[in-house]
Amino acid sequence: MLDNLPTILAVLAEGLPQTVVATVGGIVLTIVLAVVAGLMLLAPQRWVRVLSRIYVEGFRGTSEVVQMFWIYFVLPVLVGYQLVPLWAGVIVLGLNHGAYGAEVVRGAVQSVPRAQYEAAIALGLGPVQRMRRVILPQAVVEALPPMNNLFIQLLKSSAILSLITVEEVTRQARDVLIPAFGQDTLLIFGIVFLIYLLLAALITAGMRFAERVAAARVGRTVGRQRPVLPAGVGGGS
């Protein structure tokens, strides 16, 4: 049963870079969009809030697979430019999870106590300095644990990129390995599950580290207890 193990590992290893690039690229785009859209949700101008709300509800309200197919098959017709599958995938992962992340950022900023705003105003800090020096450093600490859950959702979502021919881990397993080694399905899927578990553990380790650093910057320590449940973020993938 283990005769084909080296081949199976080699084929899956070929897909690993694509999965990692899609996930890391998606995470970077998610962070940017979540911060921008999250802060826009809190803007004093009504039209800015509405704009951000449309983005957030639009992406949270439709299916990720639809969004991916739309960007990959419909957008080229509209703008006359065909994206490389991997980049179309990164954009969808970023846009979709950025919409969920925007609510995380909004909630985190709102959770900073009112008195902190007042103290910053009393110290004569302008709106930008107030945000950068007082509010955001504290909001980041709040936002990191739910962001961890979101990034793991994103890692899991990266498997749907196989549907637009990105040759990542899931596609390698389904299109290369299953047809070739039909008798080893359990082994193949066991390894695929392990790969995703490992990547999820890496994300969590990185986020825990970031959380400790961010907490230390505002003079706090991170508690050991943490809820297992994704906070408010939808489940699945």
Next chain:
Amino acid sequence: MPLWDWGFAIEILPVLLGGLVTTVEITLLGSVLALVLGLVIAVLRRARIPVLDQLLWAFVEVVRSTPLLVQVFFLFFVLPGFGITLGAFTVGVLALGVHYATYTSEVYRAGIDAVPRGQWEAATALNLPRSRVWTAVILPQAVPRVLPALGNYVISMFKEVPMLLAIGVVELVNAGRQVGSETFRYVEPYTLAGLFFLLLSYPASMLVRRLERNRVGT
């Protein structure tokens, strides 16, 4: 040819609506499985039976940390090796139901933990049998307060049904894809598919949000 053709959009509507019906069917059946199985897992884990408890814990963690699409393929390709051959529709319901059961089990657990200890003690003092403690005392208090969270997972599941096109289920997106491959027009089918999702899931999440707010109020 115009970018958006209304005539074509109306023409393909019946096909897309057929796909929508399949999507809703899978969501409903998958939800029943997720809501029942999740409760079973939560109650079993509460019993802290050695070995079984560790097995359930590992199962929940693995399912929650790996992609749903891989789990769909797993059921689709591995089960036949054990002599179990199911249709794509059934595999889809099973995959979504089991996947979301691991999420709902955690929700139920939080709800059960939130029931005050005194309720357990009172039930013990009344000498109620174990099954009655659950059905008459604990669950009626635990389940209502987690309904909004469960509702959110049902909505999430609805939006993940399109993944099943990978095993050939003709849900909404696959219906659109088939129209597209016959006519070489993808703008209308995929845009309409997205709109259908928005039209159903947005009001549903508004409803859940209202439920949440009412609960906070009480």
